[in-house]
Amino acid sequence: MAVKYVLKLYVTGETPRSQTVLKNLKEILDEDYKGVYSLKVIDVIKQPQLAEDDKILATPTLIKILPPPVARIIGDLSDREKVLLGLDFVAIR
């Protein structure tokens, strides 16, 4: 199956919160998006320029680059419904 969802997850440092969000995200992805996503995890302390380019203000932030439109999901992703809403948000024409 081809990759349909291109995702970036921004975190700050290797903290318990970073681990929690990654765990929450993996659960959702493995359940509903298996095989159709690519995920890049970025630590803003190590790569601040990327955070600048993407104008990241808060962590954790999950950015859905594809499919359009670009969407940002802020928080530890513990609210599964909100994550799904963000990932499958479709632009209203």
Next chain:
Amino acid sequence: MQSKTKKGAVEKAFTGINGFDGILMGGVPKGRATLISGETGTGKTVILNEFIYRGITRFKENGVYVTFEEDERDIIKNVMGFGWNYASLIAQKKLAFVDAGAFQDVTVESGQNYDLSPLVERIKYAIKKVKAKRLVIDGLDNLFSRFQNKDAVRQTLYRIIAELKDLRVTVLMTAEKSGPEQALSRYGVEEFVADGVIELSLIKGQQQFLRRMFVIKLRGTCFRSGIVEFEITDHGLVVYPKIPIEKVAAKTDFQVRKRFGIKGLDDILGGGIPQGHMILFSGNTGTGKTMFGMHFLKQGIDDGENGVFVALEEPVEQVKKTALAHGWDFNRYEKEGSISFVSTNLIDISNDRLLYQIITAVESINAKRIVIDSVSTFLSETMSEEQVRQFLIQLSGYFKANGVTCIMNHIFPLSFAAERGQLLSSLSTTHMRLSSLTDGIVMLLFVERGQKVKKLINVLKLRGSNHSKEILSYEIEKGGIKMGVKYEE
């Protein structure tokens, strides 16, 4: 770049903004945060921009601009209007932006467990990138409306300021006031973290807005208190600092008299006006107050003293024409640098600017005489009685300290009122509490006698010196004022 301070005290960093460092007595606290608070349109962002620009170009202190309002491109475009080329500074790695403006992307929050640490990291990264010494933050409070977790925002703000302190950068940030009587900032965070707070406001005049500035605190350092005015010009801000009141009247001298060159008048003044004194010429319109002033300046030039004419009653050109009609070429004197004119927008007088203009004019030609025609014009929408008084106190303090002798005209609306034997019946020079400010008062009066209007003059008060108590008549003729005989009923 820092100004001189006592060892161990809070150091200051010059802002480089015209006049601003004057009221801050050397600048903003170095390595600390100062808050600029004010409503929309009060000029907060201009101060930030000039602080950054002057820092880089004048003090070799690189800067970081954090914006929560306009985006980088708009800011670069806006400051071109002042002739400040940000694009070039960015290319030279002297300026970096942290663009934290609102983004268009769809945003949802999933859980409240987040913080704004990327903002801190981005700012630190930008500081490192250009080795910044200065940092400005515009519109921080916008964060509150963008995130649901207000605690996270609040904590982040405290953290940003704390970390910036460790980095020894000098910070200027803005907070938007929602109304004139409201708190300094909407969420009450910024003023807590700031070591200095400066409030900006707009005052409605008849034709234009006047901008005012007020330093509320500047932790650990001195500043000049009081509201001052400022303008935004096409090359940045100009702040008009209050002139410190001189307690010592160093250069007044009763022995040195400044003549008018009007035969008879100098005599009743005991030789002329004592050096450094401020004399009020009070009279109705048409009594020749302006003429007395012209005489005073003309005689000064003949005696080798330069003079300043503050023309608030009529346009400068008209004053010159009148003078010329009497044979005095003020145009030539101006070209030769022996006379200087000051004029201002009469409808919305900005007292601090006028004070600044007057003192600049006096200093530019080292004037020893000055005529203010007239102080009655001062009272207006933008200048209350108390402000007029303060203005005159400052002015007279400056004149005395510098030995400048001043004639101040004052329209005294009493005409044809004098009853026989009661020429000076209803004096009310105190209505602007002017009399205690002045060293002398000369009264000019119309009186109707024998179906003619006569002009009379009397020296009512001349502090610390002998003068004639007589009432003399005078006429305005071609060539100037001619004193007449003692007036007897």
